[in-house]
Amino acid sequence: MTSPDNLVIERYLAGDASPDERRVVEAWLREDPSRAARVAQLRTQVDRANALFDAHQGWQQLAPRLSHGRWSAARPILGAAAASLVFWFGWQGWSNREQQLAAAPGTSPSVALADGSRVRLAPGSSMVWRARPGRDRYVRLSGEAWFEVAHAETPFRVYARHAVIEDIGTRFAVDARDTQGDVAVTVEEGEVSLATVARDSTQAPHRLVAGQGASIDQTGRIASLTDFDARLAWVRGDFVWRDVAVSAVAADLERWFGVVVEVDDSLRSLRLTARYAHQAGAAEIIEGIALTFGARVSRDGTRWTLTRSAR
């Protein structure tokens, strides 16, 4: 077939080709898979420009300088909590009060608690905490987080929906994103106990050691998890999908990159096995997934659409 005009290809890459033009370019790309791959790469090259700028942190630095009274009082807080939204409930004796952190989609802030523990929130998650060594240490978590608990005699408790995870110094991840289902805990180092807060549960707390993962349902029943690596992948900066529905992959991308990924019905239930570094960025990953399924990607700002290529 005759190859499309250069400017038609350009419009296709920019996302403003007409439907007819799109069809021509896509037919041309289908002729030669390596050509399609190179075009995807080309797009990625242009798209790769730094994704490092952190708008949350940037705004927190900028806002006080806009000389608007509303921010001046908040400056010390904002300085201490880069890349996230932190609200202290009150000024006086704040260490006695609960603190709160929410991670917007596309952000994964890490916070040091007063007892020396560190918590990293996955995007779209939030937590309320109080960390007073010698008194009480706890986190109420919604969503997903990674914990590195500093060793201390006071137990450190994580409350996530119906589950309570307790330890005195270890590294583990908690996934309580599913608001209906189970809470999953994955232990990388040390040992934790896993129980339910349900009063009528007759189950004894379950002990989990390094290298183990388990989920707990509302009644306290434990099931062990096998996808240990995949569950901790995000902490290491990776996506690991093993036989995961494209719709769920899209949801992950939305959370991690703060974008919208729409998936055509015909693709939603297809299953993907892949590993990508977060660093690759949304564009590269989405293009990669599209190539895997021979799907078509279109983009409108931060909104991506994956559709089945017309055959």
Place this chain on the structure above:
Amino acid sequence: MSSTTPLAADLLQRIARGDSTAYESLYREMAPRLCAYITRYVRDPAEAADLTQQLFLDLWIDRAKWKVTAPGLRAYLFRCARNRALNARRRHRVEDSWQDGVNADPDQAHSLPASPEPADVKVIRLEAEDALQRVLDALPERCRMAMHLRWKEGLSYAEVAEVMEITEKGVEKLLGRGMAALRAAIG
């Protein structure tokens, strides 16, 4: 046309009135994009971030004087970013030449070659990617900038023309030239 997330229609009026929440939403939407664009010119991400911050600070101070309507806002911001980046680069040229004892040539600032990458970065790059990257790197900077605005930001010809202060015909020429060079690498 694929012009990205719509910025709220009343955003400009709210910002002009001093509504910092409105400004924050503009910042969150645009600052990372402008920073990425500036990085293409100045190469140093830290400097690009500083320039972006300064730009948003100055824009806020001058918010009553913005000469822009809502549909032109994105192009306006990119144009401001481009001017800042080019100015910063001219400054570097002056600083460099001051050190070298050579006269600064402001025109040179437009055609600085891509800064060389360290050898280890080159080695790990895939070969096919490398070929494309070489062609991209060899393109005139203005071609690459037009592609960035078009492909990454989804700006229209008219918006790119506005940002780069050239005609729409000029934009078409730049893109045509860039695509012609890339065609060989695409196959």
